[in-house]
Amino acid sequence: MLSIINAQIITPVGILEKGFVTIKEGLITAVTAGDFKGVSSANNAVVDAQGLFLSPGFIDIHVHGGGGADFMDNEVDAYLQIAKTHAQFGTTSLLPTTLTSDTESLLTTFEVYQQAQLLNKQQGASFLGLHLEGPYFAMAQRGAQDPRYIRNPNPQEYEYILAHYKSIIARWSAAPELPGALAFARRLREEGIIAALGHTDAVYEEVLAGLENGFNLATHLYSGMSGMTRKNAYRYAGAIESCLLIDAIDVELIADGIHLPEPFLKLICKVKPADSIILITDAMRAAGTTATKSILGSTKDGVEVVIEGGVAKLPDRSSFAGSVATADRLIRTMMQAAAISLPQAIKMLTSNPARVLGRQHEIGAIAEGMQADLVLFDKDIIIQRTMVAGKWVFER
Template identity: 60%
Template sequence: MDPLMARYILTNARIITPFRILDGGNVYVEDGKIVHVGETDMADAQVIDAGGCYLSPGFIDLHVHGGGGADFMDGTPEAFLTIAETHARYGTTALVPTTLTAETDDLLATLDAYTAARRVNTRGAAFLGMHLEGPYFALSQRGAQDPRYIRNPDPAEYQRILDYSPDIVRWSAAPELPGALAFGRCLKERGVLAALAHTDAVYDEVVAAVESGYSLATHFYSAMSGVMRRNAFRYAGVIESVYLLDEIDVEVIADGVHLPAPLLKLIYKVKGIDRIALITDAMRAAGMPPGESILGSEKNGLRVIVEDGVAKLPDRTSFAGSVATANRLVRTFRDLAAVPLHEAVRAASLTPARIMGIDTRKGSIAVGKDADLVLFDENIDVRWTMVEGRVVFGGRAHGA
């Protein structure tokens, strides 16, 4: 048997399902899968007493740049593994590594590092494939993205990148750019999730984007247009369009800083829990103390300041990515937006799994699904994390 994997009986747990919380339940794990929920016998199993804590499906982070002092744009397998292990300590059991705008060669190097790290990643959150954030953005909505690398979609470039790696599962772009609709259709044909991001589009352009395959709003509200005037006439921006179009899912950085309580409540009220995925958008300073840090690669990244629970540009004119962890998202969504705990967990597990098309094997505590499990207390402080049947964080880690 894999030394990191064993049979487990998790007892005395408050089991969080997508619809309710079951008190005093048992969950049985074998060969990396959930094999039973309820009462049964399983020989030679390690018994883990949850002590009345919550047992939750593992959190799935669709948008994360770094943590533990590392960034995926560092372009090394070691950086990938550090980030995966860091976020596992906070309940993330699966994540989508995310790039920043960069030269093509730097993106390819990051894809190579992903491939190497995925083969040896046994002690952290599982990798679900790569998310390319940019470089096809509106300069006016660049946020903390480096303007040196922002450009319009180039079929020769993106076809080369897509051909280079089968590990790209999503790509974020501004749909109003020349060539962006053809880009969206290309992504859809290849089975890659197309997302709206760093965009100044208006309603008609968003509708055209949805018709061309775009289905997700990247970090909703951040770096996207709201209602605006052009030649005295008022237009609905991306924010209003996303509210109107039920087909679009939203990512929400529920760190309590990027979005205040009223906006979190509005998103929950209008979009509904089945369309909301909580994301960290975390950069390398996640899990690290406040102070100076770097957004992007150590080689050519952007210096930022971490304070007030968020990363900021040095002149403090804009946020530069979050330092959130997944458990903080769930806590904030519950406490600030008054979302029931089981629904806050759903937004961090089953809804992201559905968006990525993996909800038949991840995202909820159900027989036959991967044993991605998290034990946490009333404050959503994580006690223990299991990834595909391996205990990667907590008192009984590594089969001890």
């Protein structure tokens, strides 16, 4: 048994002052406020938080890499390096995210993921399934996605993938306006896989049709998305306005303060219900490093990028190329730029993504019976310790 005492425990409704949590066999067994009455012994270790904040572990449902590695390297060591890197910044679970690629590379990704998941036994952030970002995207909204591999939904391709690997796919991002995209979304829904709209040129009617067929999550709102457009002098709401308007669509935010500057963050928080906002890093391999040049995607055929001003860009500066953010930065940005409270920001990175993944009864909150995924940090959101399933995987 382990007890963490003298902590400011963050809950979805506020902060529990001078609280303590007890943990046994990887699960939270009690959450209490007041003086700790336990007995320290060989079977009951006690960690004094000394007034630090204790938060549920951060859940990043859209991350490509970190620590110099990318999931598209298709190497087990890369997966483990990314998991360890992001754990240092409070992430306790994540969805390894692909980039648009050829079918052969994608199939290799599935095999490597399965190997890495077996080896990633509480060494870093845990893997909750794959996020396939592409290849079914609108060419005009590709951003840094490789145009060589962008294509329309192909039933022969995705049916093979679903038949063999559906159990390890948590979500799949695609553009709902493409030919065959609605049938594709229905198939994902049948298999319990989240269909997310992303890199899309859709207008309101197409977004609404997408929602009706299963597209209920917006991949990195504003990035790779159409805004208001005009056709024959008439105005049409793009994907951005549609996702802001429709409450049933949850939205991801790359809250690094650069992809979405202060006015955008404040607008989103004003318009969207707080429960519908999910913070993501969209981090690429340079996250957690001091690199000034890097590669988005595989080292074999990825895209060269430059790192400047706290963000990754294509060399011609025509587009961002993923972020170099870590989860702690997202919290700081939302509090400072969006002017929301610490509990609200934490919720957007814990219980909200847990709900979207359908795992709200396992992770995302500090409560009895939940998995002991926990983070201790100070008032500046500097991570001091990270715990995954009851085991410390990072200690400053």
